[in-house]
Amino acid sequence: MEHFSLLDLSPICEGGDAAEALAGTVALAQVAEAAGYHRYWLAEHHNMDGIASAATAVLIGHVAAVTGRMRIGAGGIMLPNHAPLMVAEQFGTLATLFPGRIDLGLGRAPGTDMATARALRRHLVPEDGFVADVQELLAYLGPPREGGVRAIPGEGTGVPVWILGSSLYGAQLAAHLGLPYAFASHFAPDMLEQALAIYRAGFQPSEALERPHVMIAVGACIADSDEEAAFLRSSQQLAFARLRTGRPGKLPRPVADVGVEIPASVLAQVNQALAVSAVGAPETARAQLQAMIARHRPDEIMLTGMIHDPAARLRSAQLAAEILAGL
Structure with a gap:
Protein backbone atom coordinates (compact mmCIF):
# COMPACT_ATOMS: atom_id res chain seq x y z
CA MET A 1 0.00 0.00 0.00
CA PRO A 160 -5.39 13.64 -12.29
CA VAL A 161 -8.86 12.20 -12.92
CA TRP A 162 -10.19 9.25 -10.93
CA ILE A 163 -13.30 7.20 -11.61
CA LEU A 164 -15.35 6.56 -8.48
CA GLY A 165 -17.85 3.76 -8.14
CA SER A 166 -19.89 1.45 -5.96
CA SER A 167 -20.79 -1.03 -8.72
CA LEU A 168 -19.16 -2.79 -11.66
CA TYR A 169 -19.83 0.02 -14.15
CA GLY A 170 -17.16 2.36 -12.78
CA ALA A 171 -14.62 -0.46 -12.62
CA GLN A 172 -15.17 -1.28 -16.30
CA LEU A 173 -14.95 2.36 -17.36
CA ALA A 174 -11.82 3.10 -15.31
CA ALA A 175 -10.14 0.00 -16.76
CA HIS A 176 -11.12 0.93 -20.32
CA LEU A 177 -9.85 4.52 -19.99
CA GLY A 178 -6.73 3.58 -18.04
CA LEU A 179 -7.60 5.76 -15.05
CA PRO A 180 -7.18 5.19 -11.30
CA TYR A 181 -10.24 3.72 -9.58
CA ALA A 182 -11.70 4.41 -6.13
CA PHE A 183 -14.40 2.11 -4.75
CA ALA A 184 -17.00 3.42 -2.30
CA SER A 185 -16.75 0.45 0.03
CA HIS A 186 -17.38 2.67 3.06
CA PHE A 187 -21.12 2.56 2.32
CA ALA A 188 -21.61 0.00 -0.50
CA PRO A 189 -19.25 -2.94 -0.01
CA ASP A 190 -21.22 -5.73 -1.69
CA MET A 191 -19.46 -5.61 -5.09
CA LEU A 192 -16.01 -4.61 -3.83
CA GLU A 193 -14.13 -7.80 -4.65
CA GLN A 194 -15.80 -8.29 -8.03
CA ALA A 195 -15.25 -4.66 -9.04
CA LEU A 196 -11.55 -4.76 -8.16
CA ALA A 197 -11.10 -8.01 -10.07
CA ILE A 198 -12.80 -6.57 -13.17
CA TYR A 199 -10.75 -3.39 -13.00
CA ARG A 200 -7.43 -5.16 -12.58
CA ALA A 201 -8.13 -7.78 -15.26
CA GLY A 202 -9.43 -5.31 -17.84
CA PHE A 203 -7.06 -2.41 -17.27
CA GLN A 204 -5.65 -0.82 -20.43
CA PRO A 205 -2.53 1.32 -19.94
CA SER A 206 -2.91 4.96 -20.88
CA GLU A 207 -0.94 8.19 -20.89
CA ALA A 208 -2.35 8.83 -17.42
CA LEU A 209 -1.47 5.46 -15.87
CA GLU A 210 0.73 2.49 -16.79
CA ARG A 211 -0.78 -0.06 -14.41
CA PRO A 212 -3.96 -0.44 -12.34
CA HIS A 213 -4.23 1.77 -9.30
CA VAL A 214 -6.95 1.04 -6.74
CA MET A 215 -8.14 2.96 -3.72
CA ILE A 216 -10.75 1.58 -1.33
CA ALA A 217 -12.74 3.73 1.08
CA VAL A 218 -12.94 2.52 4.68
CA GLY A 219 -15.05 3.80 7.52
CA ALA A 220 -13.00 4.68 10.60
CA CYS A 221 -13.96 5.41 14.17
CA ILE A 222 -11.01 4.91 16.48
CA ALA A 223 -10.86 5.90 20.14
CA ASP A 224 -9.01 4.94 23.30
CA SER A 225 -11.32 1.97 23.94
CA ASP A 226 -13.62 -0.29 21.94
CA GLU A 227 -16.57 0.94 24.00
CA GLU A 228 -15.89 4.61 23.30
CA ALA A 229 -15.45 3.93 19.58
CA ALA A 230 -18.76 2.04 19.42
CA PHE A 231 -20.48 4.93 21.21
CA LEU A 232 -19.03 7.51 18.82
CA ARG A 233 -19.90 5.42 15.77
CA SER A 234 -23.57 5.34 16.73
CA SER A 235 -23.90 8.83 15.18
CA GLN A 236 -23.08 7.44 11.74
CA GLN A 237 -25.34 4.43 12.24
CA LEU A 238 -28.23 6.69 13.21
CA ALA A 239 -27.58 9.03 10.27
CA PHE A 240 -27.46 6.13 7.82
CA ALA A 241 -30.62 4.57 9.24
CA ARG A 242 -32.51 7.84 8.95
CA LEU A 243 -31.31 8.29 5.38
CA ARG A 244 -32.39 4.74 4.51
CA THR A 245 -35.86 5.34 5.97
CA GLY A 246 -36.41 8.70 4.29
CA ARG A 247 -35.63 10.92 7.25
CA PRO A 248 -32.23 12.49 6.52
CA GLY A 249 -30.97 15.29 8.71
CA LYS A 250 -28.00 16.61 10.63
CA LEU A 251 -25.44 14.21 12.08
CA PRO A 252 -27.08 12.86 15.27
CA ARG A 253 -25.57 12.92 18.71
CA PRO A 254 -24.23 9.50 19.75
CA VAL A 255 -26.32 7.20 21.92
CA ALA A 256 -25.42 4.53 24.44
CA ASP A 257 -27.53 1.78 22.83
CA VAL A 258 -28.09 2.20 19.11
CA GLY A 259 -30.29 -0.90 19.08
CA VAL A 260 -32.93 0.98 21.03
CA GLU A 261 -33.02 3.76 18.43
CA ILE A 262 -32.99 1.69 15.22
CA PRO A 263 -35.27 -1.29 14.41
CA ALA A 264 -33.34 -4.55 14.23
CA SER A 265 -34.04 -5.12 10.52
CA VAL A 266 -32.87 -1.62 9.60
CA LEU A 267 -29.81 -1.85 11.86
CA ALA A 268 -28.78 -5.08 10.14
CA GLN A 269 -28.94 -3.31 6.77
CA VAL A 270 -26.97 -0.35 8.13
CA ASN A 271 -24.26 -2.55 9.62
CA GLN A 272 -23.93 -4.47 6.35
CA ALA A 273 -23.57 -1.24 4.39
CA LEU A 274 -20.92 -0.01 6.85
CA ALA A 275 -19.15 -3.36 7.13
CA VAL A 276 -15.88 -2.16 5.59
CA SER A 277 -14.86 -0.20 8.66
CA ALA A 278 -12.24 -0.05 11.36
CA VAL A 279 -13.95 0.59 14.69
CA GLY A 280 -12.43 0.27 18.13
CA ALA A 281 -9.33 0.93 20.17
CA PRO A 282 -6.05 1.21 18.23
CA GLU A 283 -5.18 -2.48 18.55
CA THR A 284 -8.65 -3.52 17.42
CA ALA A 285 -8.59 -1.11 14.48
CA ARG A 286 -5.07 -2.18 13.52
CA ALA A 287 -6.14 -5.81 13.19
CA GLN A 288 -9.17 -4.82 11.11
CA LEU A 289 -7.12 -2.64 8.77
CA GLN A 290 -4.43 -5.29 8.38
CA ALA A 291 -7.06 -7.82 7.36
CA MET A 292 -8.59 -5.45 4.78
CA ILE A 293 -5.22 -4.66 3.23
CA ALA A 294 -4.27 -8.34 3.03
CA ARG A 295 -7.61 -9.28 1.48
CA HIS A 296 -8.05 -6.50 -1.09
CA ARG A 297 -4.43 -5.39 -1.77
CA PRO A 298 -5.28 -1.73 -2.37
CA ASP A 299 -2.69 0.74 -3.60
CA GLU A 300 -4.28 3.30 -1.29
CA ILE A 301 -6.81 3.46 1.52
CA MET A 302 -9.08 6.43 2.08
CA LEU A 303 -10.62 6.69 5.54
CA THR A 304 -13.83 8.48 6.40
CA GLY A 305 -15.80 8.84 9.59
CA MET A 306 -18.85 10.76 10.72
CA ILE A 307 -18.18 11.61 14.38
CA HIS A 308 -20.29 14.19 16.21
CA ASP A 309 -17.69 15.40 18.71
CA PRO A 310 -15.07 17.54 16.87
CA ALA A 311 -12.29 16.63 19.28
CA ALA A 312 -13.06 12.91 18.98
CA ARG A 313 -13.06 13.22 15.19
CA LEU A 314 -9.58 14.75 15.22
CA ARG A 315 -8.40 12.10 17.67
CA SER A 316 -9.72 9.30 15.47
CA ALA A 317 -7.87 10.68 12.45
CA GLN A 318 -4.63 10.95 14.41
CA LEU A 319 -4.89 7.41 15.78
CA ALA A 320 -5.68 6.05 12.32
CA ALA A 321 -2.62 7.76 10.85
CA GLU A 322 -0.39 6.26 13.53
CA ILE A 323 -1.76 2.80 12.75
CA LEU A 324 -1.48 3.06 8.97
CA ALA A 325 1.98 4.61 9.06
CA GLY A 326 3.14 1.55 10.97
CA LEU A 327 1.62 -1.08 8.71
Whole structure:
Protein backbone atom coordinates (compact mmCIF):
# COMPACT_ATOMS: atom_id res chain seq x y z
CA MET A 1 0.00 0.00 0.00
CA GLU A 2 1.40 3.36 -1.06
CA HIS A 3 -0.71 5.99 0.69
CA PHE A 4 -3.48 6.62 3.19
CA SER A 5 -5.89 9.52 2.84
CA LEU A 6 -9.09 11.09 4.21
CA LEU A 7 -12.56 11.71 2.78
CA ASP A 8 -14.55 14.48 4.49
CA LEU A 9 -18.26 15.20 3.98
CA SER A 10 -18.11 18.31 6.18
CA PRO A 11 -20.88 16.97 8.45
CA ILE A 12 -23.31 19.45 9.97
CA CYS A 13 -23.99 18.15 13.45
CA GLU A 14 -27.13 18.32 15.54
CA GLY A 15 -26.78 21.48 17.60
CA GLY A 16 -24.42 23.03 15.03
CA ASP A 17 -24.54 24.80 11.70
CA ALA A 18 -22.74 24.95 8.34
CA ALA A 19 -20.22 27.51 9.57
CA GLU A 20 -19.12 25.13 12.34
CA ALA A 21 -18.98 22.25 9.86
CA LEU A 22 -16.70 24.17 7.51
CA ALA A 23 -14.48 25.25 10.40
CA GLY A 24 -14.31 21.58 11.39
CA THR A 25 -13.18 20.67 7.89
CA VAL A 26 -10.32 23.16 8.10
CA ALA A 27 -9.26 21.83 11.50
CA LEU A 28 -9.39 18.22 10.32
CA ALA A 29 -7.44 18.99 7.15
CA GLN A 30 -4.66 20.67 9.09
CA VAL A 31 -4.47 17.79 11.57
CA ALA A 32 -4.49 15.32 8.68
CA GLU A 33 -1.59 17.05 6.96
CA ALA A 34 0.46 17.05 10.17
CA ALA A 35 -0.35 13.36 10.67
CA GLY A 36 0.92 12.34 7.23
CA TYR A 37 -2.22 11.85 5.15
CA HIS A 38 -1.53 11.97 1.41
CA ARG A 39 -4.90 13.18 0.06
CA TYR A 40 -7.85 15.03 1.51
CA TRP A 41 -10.99 14.68 -0.56
CA LEU A 42 -14.36 16.40 -0.27
CA ALA A 43 -17.63 15.09 -1.69
CA GLU A 44 -20.46 16.72 -3.59
CA HIS A 45 -23.93 16.37 -2.05
CA HIS A 46 -26.85 18.74 -2.42
CA ASN A 47 -30.06 19.57 -0.57
CA MET A 48 -28.93 17.67 2.53
CA ASP A 49 -29.25 19.17 6.00
CA GLY A 50 -26.25 17.26 7.30
CA ILE A 51 -23.58 17.96 4.65
CA ALA A 52 -21.84 21.31 4.04
CA SER A 53 -19.64 20.41 1.05
CA ALA A 54 -22.17 21.21 -1.71
CA ALA A 55 -19.94 23.85 -3.36
CA THR A 56 -17.15 21.31 -3.55
CA ALA A 57 -14.67 23.19 -5.75
CA VAL A 58 -14.97 26.29 -3.56
CA LEU A 59 -14.27 24.27 -0.44
CA ILE A 60 -11.35 22.47 -2.08
CA GLY A 61 -9.76 25.84 -2.79
CA HIS A 62 -10.26 26.94 0.81
CA VAL A 63 -8.73 23.73 2.21
CA ALA A 64 -5.82 23.90 -0.23
CA ALA A 65 -5.12 27.47 0.92
CA VAL A 66 -4.88 26.48 4.59
CA THR A 67 -2.66 23.43 3.94
CA GLY A 68 0.65 23.19 2.16
CA ARG A 69 1.55 19.64 1.17
CA MET A 70 -1.45 17.32 0.93
CA ARG A 71 -3.24 16.69 -2.32
CA ILE A 72 -6.73 18.17 -2.08
CA GLY A 73 -9.50 16.93 -4.30
CA ALA A 74 -13.03 15.81 -5.00
CA GLY A 75 -14.27 12.42 -3.99
CA GLY A 76 -16.15 13.24 -5.96
CA ILE A 77 -17.74 15.61 -8.38
CA MET A 78 -21.03 14.13 -9.62
CA LEU A 79 -20.54 14.75 -13.31
CA PRO A 80 -24.20 14.38 -14.38
CA ASN A 81 -24.87 17.57 -12.40
CA HIS A 82 -22.46 19.70 -14.44
CA ALA A 83 -21.29 20.70 -17.87
CA PRO A 84 -17.81 19.16 -18.37
CA LEU A 85 -16.41 22.52 -19.46
CA MET A 86 -17.39 24.12 -16.14
CA VAL A 87 -15.72 21.32 -14.19
CA ALA A 88 -12.58 21.63 -16.32
CA GLU A 89 -12.44 25.38 -15.71
CA GLN A 90 -13.00 25.02 -11.97
CA PHE A 91 -10.38 22.33 -11.46
CA GLY A 92 -8.05 23.90 -13.97
CA THR A 93 -8.21 27.07 -11.92
CA LEU A 94 -7.55 25.12 -8.72
CA ALA A 95 -4.58 23.35 -10.34
CA THR A 96 -3.21 26.69 -11.51
CA LEU A 97 -3.50 28.15 -8.01
CA PHE A 98 -2.16 25.00 -6.29
CA PRO A 99 0.12 23.23 -8.80
CA GLY A 100 0.58 19.51 -8.30
CA ARG A 101 -1.93 19.29 -5.45
CA ILE A 102 -5.38 18.91 -7.00
CA ASP A 103 -7.29 15.66 -7.70
CA LEU A 104 -10.59 15.20 -9.52
CA GLY A 105 -12.68 12.15 -8.70
CA LEU A 106 -15.78 11.69 -10.86
CA GLY A 107 -19.03 9.99 -9.93
CA ARG A 108 -21.90 8.91 -12.13
CA ALA A 109 -24.75 9.29 -9.63
CA PRO A 110 -26.41 12.69 -9.14
CA GLY A 111 -25.68 12.56 -5.40
CA THR A 112 -29.12 13.92 -4.58
CA ASP A 113 -32.81 13.62 -5.42
CA MET A 114 -34.07 14.12 -8.95
CA ALA A 115 -35.74 17.46 -8.23
CA THR A 116 -32.41 18.82 -7.02
CA ALA A 117 -30.64 17.26 -10.01
CA ARG A 118 -32.97 19.19 -12.30
CA ALA A 119 -32.27 22.38 -10.38
CA LEU A 120 -28.52 21.80 -10.80
CA ARG A 121 -28.31 21.05 -14.50
CA ARG A 122 -31.74 22.30 -15.52
CA HIS A 123 -32.16 20.09 -18.57
CA LEU A 124 -31.79 16.36 -17.92
CA VAL A 125 -31.62 13.99 -20.85
CA PRO A 126 -32.92 10.40 -20.71
CA GLU A 127 -29.76 8.76 -22.03
CA ASP A 128 -26.69 8.16 -19.87
CA GLY A 129 -24.00 10.51 -21.16
CA PHE A 130 -21.42 9.82 -18.45
CA VAL A 131 -18.81 8.21 -20.72
CA ALA A 132 -19.00 11.03 -23.25
CA ASP A 133 -18.87 13.63 -20.47
CA VAL A 134 -15.75 12.02 -18.96
CA GLN A 135 -14.01 11.95 -22.34
CA GLU A 136 -14.97 15.56 -23.02
CA LEU A 137 -13.62 16.60 -19.64
CA LEU A 138 -10.35 14.73 -20.18
CA ALA A 139 -9.91 16.52 -23.49
CA TYR A 140 -10.40 19.93 -21.87
CA LEU A 141 -7.72 19.14 -19.27
CA GLY A 142 -5.32 17.64 -21.81
CA PRO A 143 -2.78 19.27 -24.11
CA PRO A 144 -3.75 22.57 -25.78
CA ARG A 145 -5.54 22.09 -29.08
CA GLU A 146 -6.29 24.25 -32.07
CA GLY A 147 -9.84 25.44 -32.57
CA GLY A 148 -12.97 24.42 -30.77
CA VAL A 149 -13.93 25.13 -27.18
CA ARG A 150 -11.06 25.33 -24.69
CA ALA A 151 -10.93 25.39 -20.89
CA ILE A 152 -8.85 28.38 -19.77
CA PRO A 153 -7.57 27.78 -17.13
CA GLY A 154 -7.71 24.04 -17.54
CA GLU A 155 -6.01 22.94 -20.75
CA GLY A 156 -2.58 21.49 -20.22
CA THR A 157 -3.00 21.19 -16.45
CA GLY A 158 -3.38 17.41 -16.60
CA VAL A 159 -5.39 17.31 -13.38
CA PRO A 160 -5.39 13.64 -12.29
CA VAL A 161 -8.86 12.20 -12.92
CA TRP A 162 -10.19 9.25 -10.93
CA ILE A 163 -13.30 7.20 -11.61
CA LEU A 164 -15.35 6.56 -8.48
CA GLY A 165 -17.85 3.76 -8.14
CA SER A 166 -19.89 1.45 -5.96
CA SER A 167 -20.79 -1.03 -8.72
CA LEU A 168 -19.16 -2.79 -11.66
CA TYR A 169 -19.83 0.02 -14.15
CA GLY A 170 -17.16 2.36 -12.78
CA ALA A 171 -14.62 -0.46 -12.62
CA GLN A 172 -15.17 -1.28 -16.30
CA LEU A 173 -14.95 2.36 -17.36
CA ALA A 174 -11.82 3.10 -15.31
CA ALA A 175 -10.14 0.00 -16.76
CA HIS A 176 -11.12 0.93 -20.32
CA LEU A 177 -9.85 4.52 -19.99
CA GLY A 178 -6.73 3.58 -18.04
CA LEU A 179 -7.60 5.76 -15.05
CA PRO A 180 -7.18 5.19 -11.30
CA TYR A 181 -10.24 3.72 -9.58
CA ALA A 182 -11.70 4.41 -6.13
CA PHE A 183 -14.40 2.11 -4.75
CA ALA A 184 -17.00 3.42 -2.30
CA SER A 185 -16.75 0.45 0.03
CA HIS A 186 -17.38 2.67 3.06
CA PHE A 187 -21.12 2.56 2.32
CA ALA A 188 -21.61 0.00 -0.50
CA PRO A 189 -19.25 -2.94 -0.01
CA ASP A 190 -21.22 -5.73 -1.69
CA MET A 191 -19.46 -5.61 -5.09
CA LEU A 192 -16.01 -4.61 -3.83
CA GLU A 193 -14.13 -7.80 -4.65
CA GLN A 194 -15.80 -8.29 -8.03
CA ALA A 195 -15.25 -4.66 -9.04
CA LEU A 196 -11.55 -4.76 -8.16
CA ALA A 197 -11.10 -8.01 -10.07
CA ILE A 198 -12.80 -6.57 -13.17
CA TYR A 199 -10.75 -3.39 -13.00
CA ARG A 200 -7.43 -5.16 -12.58
CA ALA A 201 -8.13 -7.78 -15.26
CA GLY A 202 -9.43 -5.31 -17.84
CA PHE A 203 -7.06 -2.41 -17.27
CA GLN A 204 -5.65 -0.82 -20.43
CA PRO A 205 -2.53 1.32 -19.94
CA SER A 206 -2.91 4.96 -20.88
CA GLU A 207 -0.94 8.19 -20.89
CA ALA A 208 -2.35 8.83 -17.42
CA LEU A 209 -1.47 5.46 -15.87
CA GLU A 210 0.73 2.49 -16.79
CA ARG A 211 -0.78 -0.06 -14.41
CA PRO A 212 -3.96 -0.44 -12.34
CA HIS A 213 -4.23 1.77 -9.30
CA VAL A 214 -6.95 1.04 -6.74
CA MET A 215 -8.14 2.96 -3.72
CA ILE A 216 -10.75 1.58 -1.33
CA ALA A 217 -12.74 3.73 1.08
CA VAL A 218 -12.94 2.52 4.68
CA GLY A 219 -15.05 3.80 7.52
CA ALA A 220 -13.00 4.68 10.60
CA CYS A 221 -13.96 5.41 14.17
CA ILE A 222 -11.01 4.91 16.48
CA ALA A 223 -10.86 5.90 20.14
CA ASP A 224 -9.01 4.94 23.30
CA SER A 225 -11.32 1.97 23.94
CA ASP A 226 -13.62 -0.29 21.94
CA GLU A 227 -16.57 0.94 24.00
CA GLU A 228 -15.89 4.61 23.30
CA ALA A 229 -15.45 3.93 19.58
CA ALA A 230 -18.76 2.04 19.42
CA PHE A 231 -20.48 4.93 21.21
CA LEU A 232 -19.03 7.51 18.82
CA ARG A 233 -19.90 5.42 15.77
CA SER A 234 -23.57 5.34 16.73
CA SER A 235 -23.90 8.83 15.18
CA GLN A 236 -23.08 7.44 11.74
CA GLN A 237 -25.34 4.43 12.24
CA LEU A 238 -28.23 6.69 13.21
CA ALA A 239 -27.58 9.03 10.27
CA PHE A 240 -27.46 6.13 7.82
CA ALA A 241 -30.62 4.57 9.24
CA ARG A 242 -32.51 7.84 8.95
CA LEU A 243 -31.31 8.29 5.38
CA ARG A 244 -32.39 4.74 4.51
CA THR A 245 -35.86 5.34 5.97
CA GLY A 246 -36.41 8.70 4.29
CA ARG A 247 -35.63 10.92 7.25
CA PRO A 248 -32.23 12.49 6.52
CA GLY A 249 -30.97 15.29 8.71
CA LYS A 250 -28.00 16.61 10.63
CA LEU A 251 -25.44 14.21 12.08
CA PRO A 252 -27.08 12.86 15.27
CA ARG A 253 -25.57 12.92 18.71
CA PRO A 254 -24.23 9.50 19.75
CA VAL A 255 -26.32 7.20 21.92
CA ALA A 256 -25.42 4.53 24.44
CA ASP A 257 -27.53 1.78 22.83
CA VAL A 258 -28.09 2.20 19.11
CA GLY A 259 -30.29 -0.90 19.08
CA VAL A 260 -32.93 0.98 21.03
CA GLU A 261 -33.02 3.76 18.43
CA ILE A 262 -32.99 1.69 15.22
CA PRO A 263 -35.27 -1.29 14.41
CA ALA A 264 -33.34 -4.55 14.23
CA SER A 265 -34.04 -5.12 10.52
CA VAL A 266 -32.87 -1.62 9.60
CA LEU A 267 -29.81 -1.85 11.86
CA ALA A 268 -28.78 -5.08 10.14
CA GLN A 269 -28.94 -3.31 6.77
CA VAL A 270 -26.97 -0.35 8.13
CA ASN A 271 -24.26 -2.55 9.62
CA GLN A 272 -23.93 -4.47 6.35
CA ALA A 273 -23.57 -1.24 4.39
CA LEU A 274 -20.92 -0.01 6.85
CA ALA A 275 -19.15 -3.36 7.13
CA VAL A 276 -15.88 -2.16 5.59
CA SER A 277 -14.86 -0.20 8.66
CA ALA A 278 -12.24 -0.05 11.36
CA VAL A 279 -13.95 0.59 14.69
CA GLY A 280 -12.43 0.27 18.13
CA ALA A 281 -9.33 0.93 20.17
CA PRO A 282 -6.05 1.21 18.23
CA GLU A 283 -5.18 -2.48 18.55
CA THR A 284 -8.65 -3.52 17.42
CA ALA A 285 -8.59 -1.11 14.48
CA ARG A 286 -5.07 -2.18 13.52
CA ALA A 287 -6.14 -5.81 13.19
CA GLN A 288 -9.17 -4.82 11.11
CA LEU A 289 -7.12 -2.64 8.77
CA GLN A 290 -4.43 -5.29 8.38
CA ALA A 291 -7.06 -7.82 7.36
CA MET A 292 -8.59 -5.45 4.78
CA ILE A 293 -5.22 -4.66 3.23
CA ALA A 294 -4.27 -8.34 3.03
CA ARG A 295 -7.61 -9.28 1.48
CA HIS A 296 -8.05 -6.50 -1.09
CA ARG A 297 -4.43 -5.39 -1.77
CA PRO A 298 -5.28 -1.73 -2.37
CA ASP A 299 -2.69 0.74 -3.60
CA GLU A 300 -4.28 3.30 -1.29
CA ILE A 301 -6.81 3.46 1.52
CA MET A 302 -9.08 6.43 2.08
CA LEU A 303 -10.62 6.69 5.54
CA THR A 304 -13.83 8.48 6.40
CA GLY A 305 -15.80 8.84 9.59
CA MET A 306 -18.85 10.76 10.72
CA ILE A 307 -18.18 11.61 14.38
CA HIS A 308 -20.29 14.19 16.21
CA ASP A 309 -17.69 15.40 18.71
CA PRO A 310 -15.07 17.54 16.87
CA ALA A 311 -12.29 16.63 19.28
CA ALA A 312 -13.06 12.91 18.98
CA ARG A 313 -13.06 13.22 15.19
CA LEU A 314 -9.58 14.75 15.22
CA ARG A 315 -8.40 12.10 17.67
CA SER A 316 -9.72 9.30 15.47
CA ALA A 317 -7.87 10.68 12.45
CA GLN A 318 -4.63 10.95 14.41
CA LEU A 319 -4.89 7.41 15.78
CA ALA A 320 -5.68 6.05 12.32
CA ALA A 321 -2.62 7.76 10.85
CA GLU A 322 -0.39 6.26 13.53
CA ILE A 323 -1.76 2.80 12.75
CA LEU A 324 -1.48 3.06 8.97
CA ALA A 325 1.98 4.61 9.06
CA GLY A 326 3.14 1.55 10.97
CA LEU A 327 1.62 -1.08 8.71
